[in-house]
Amino acid sequence: MKIFVDTAKIEEIKQVKEWGILEGVTTNPTLLSQTGKPWKEAVLEILREIPDKPVSLEVIATDFEGMVREAQELAKLGENVVIKIPFTPEGIKAVKALTAEGIKTNVTLVFSPLQALVAGKIGATYVSPFIGRIDDISYDGLSVLEEIVHLYETYGIETEIIAASIRHVDHVRKCALLGVDIITIPFTVIKQMLYHPLTEIGLKRFLEDAKKANISIL
DSSP: OEEEEEOOOHHHHHHHHHHTOOOOEEOOHHHHHTTTSOHHHHHHHHHHHOTTSOEEEEOOOOSHHHHHHHHHHHHTTOTTEEEEEESSHHHHHHHHHHHHTTOOEEEEEEOSHHHHHHHHHTTOSEEEEBHHHHHHTTSOHHHHHHHHHHHHHHHTOOOEEEEBOOOSHHHHHHHHHHTOSEEEEOHHHHHHHTOOHHHHHHHHHHHHHHHHTTOOOO
């Protein structure tokens, strides 16, 4: 399972990279708007920081021709650019065309196993089911994800599954147990993964006992 960070903030990307667990980045227009920078400046900064890992950038157009043109321009920014295309009839046509050109794609805004199945059949590089948003409408996002994993395994679909819209650490745990290829995680949730109260309590006790025993390694 690979860990992507779901952010456009360069400081967060650098921190996850320093922890040694960064394997990719996903962005969207909302996340780019939160940087306070012109979108292209923010994007190029990310691509310079991680030139060897996939970075998902999303098109704005909603029509076939517009999505293809935008995708072609975005792909020129770096060899590691992956184009996020929304799951719509026009989007599916665009993914098929871009795949034929050798441009990597990430089908986004996926909320059902059948949408994921279609994305796999047309050769998308990645598919992103939004489990948190499914939970928001009082359905079980993890159950949807489990069905997608099962479908892909049953039919040998090579498209990689990116579990997206992660809201908390238990989402991460359960996605990992389902065997997804990738989880894209907000920076705040990644930080929560690194801490546990018992670790903090245990460390405090060890340090106190080391002081009592006058232990000094150096």
